[in-house]
């Protein structure tokens with residue numbers, strides 16, 4: 075029996091700017107099951123980070139609802155301390171997200187100290203060394219400073235900081251995009267091991283489909299603030315319906331020789347501006363299948379079991 | 394487990410800073426000299442009696458060269474020059490330290506308000522500061538002193554007035570840069586309050602430029618105090634003050650060189666010591682600068698070993 079951990083209802087975040095209103099997150103509905111991973115994919119600037127930060131209340135959403143185990147995260151009377159412990163985030167850039175003046179030990183100790191989670195120094199040390207072991211940081215690194223470590227180790231510190239309070243849900247905001255490919259795999263494996271062991275749920279944000287392919291159970295594709303397609307991983311890779319998803323998949327390198335010669339439909343043109351978008355499909359300007367009717371407002375429609383897509387021509391063009 | 398953990402316990406931050414400072418000989422020399430100056434400033438009253446040792450004249454003893462009795466000789470009024478140079482330290486340090494303290498407190502206040510509110514308030518504050526900054530500092534101080542009169546208290550006020558804009562700017566720009574760092578958001582994500590973020594992230598990361606600015610200000614105050622004293626606008630005779638002593642010694646500088654030498658040395662050494670100490674402190678406080686030094690040395694060591702091996 076799947077257990078709904080997090081539900082996002084109609085989440086909206088607009089940034090008013092001098093040039094107009096940026097629709098960073100536009101009426102997003104998503105859900106994450108306990109112990110599972112939801113991949114969120116989309117090109118940079120489509121609002122992935124904003125979405126992740128809204129969930130943790132690091133950015134105040136314009137409107138919408140976020141329910142964590144049924145509790146409204148954004149409500150004034152929400153238990154902020156408890157939610158901070160149960161919902162965590164791993165940042166994209168392991169260079170700027172760690173205070174350069176703190177040692178590894180102190181960086182990992184910060185969440186414990188702030189939330190008074192340890193009754194004694196000894197307990198804190200034990201917790202910190204245990205979590206360092208979990209994320210694969212040698213004990214001797216406890217006194218090191220972040221700049222003395224490579225990107226992979228730094229990101230392990232980020233993982234340790236997120237994990238040390240034993241959260242049930244972690245937003246991973248492109249945690250491996252700043253790393254070398256060889257180290258990416260290490261960190262991804264670490265995160266999957268942790269999930270298996272501790273049963274945390276992830277929202278795994280990335281612009282790279284090949285990364286979420288390993289780690290996700292289901293995938294949501296975002297384009298200019300909107301979710302354009304969502305499906306279980308296998309279904310999405312086998313049966314992509316939205317032209318944007320298809321284009322993303324076409325850009326992923328494949329090892330399978332029989333699929334090498336498939337037709338590649340790469341996207342043309344520039345990203346449309348997220349400022350005051352027109353009604354209708356936001357992919358219209360770049361879509362190879364665009365028709366006049368695409369300029370009318372679109373809705374997410376179910377096209378299969380757990381498979382939703384925001385495209386009026388989905389059935390015609392799907393595979 | 395606990396015992397094992399103890400051994401590998403992280404080095405304390407203060408200890409790391411101290412160790413980095415100790416490894417820099419120049420900084421340590423400056424630190425010792427500055428501590429010596431502070432010692433003299435604090436205990437000048439105990440070491441010397443102001444009425445009988447410092448300002449009481451004794452014409453028969455005038456213009457004696459340095460000797461065992463008068464280490465720095467005596468001045469034109471027969472006063473012990475060593476006592477006067479030391480006592481001048483007290484006056485100069487009081488002015489420099491209090492003025493810098495006042496300037497930095499006001500600067501931190503104005504600068505962080507400016508950075509925090511931004512927009513129109515920031516713009517208004519910055520324009521006012523622009524006006525003050527555009528006036529040459531020494532001219533500004535002379536104006537204030539002319540209006541308020543000389544004396545230690547008025548000098549301090551004048552220095553605070555002229556230094557606050559510089560401090561505000563440094564604080565404002567540092568805070569604006571520092572708070573954009575992702576680690577601030579990372580701290581918020583684990584539940585840190587605004588106060589906790591300011592105390593444990595923003596302040597430590599903004600302290601470097603502030604320390605440099607503060608020590609530079611102390612040096613500047615020392616120089617300006619001497620300059621104003623020399624011009625007769627600062628500390629008034631018969632109080633001892635290095636610049637004033639230089640101007641009094643001017644008549645005798647061809648024959649009694651020591652009358653120029655000792656106050657002159659005092660001005661130069663104390664100004665330089667504070668400046669270098671500030672640089673050293675900043676380097677010691679930044680783990681990235683510490684690491685650079687350590688790494689550089691290890692490369693040389695490796696090369697040496699390579700050559701030998």
Ligand SMILES: Nc1ncnc2c1ncn2[C@@H]1O[C@H](COP(=O)(O)OP(=O)(O)O)[C@@H](O)[C@H]1O
Pocket residue numbers: 089091096097098116117118119120121122123124125348
């Ligand atoms: N504080 C802000 N003010 C104005 N616009 C913003 C702000 N933060 C993000 N945006 C805009 O919102 C959009 C989504 O940004 P972001 O969530 O960072 O995208 P992603 O993480 O997918 O690359 C971008 O167009 C970005 O320019």
Ligand SMILES: [Mg+2]
Pocket residue numbers: 119122123124247248
């Ligand atoms: Mg992002």
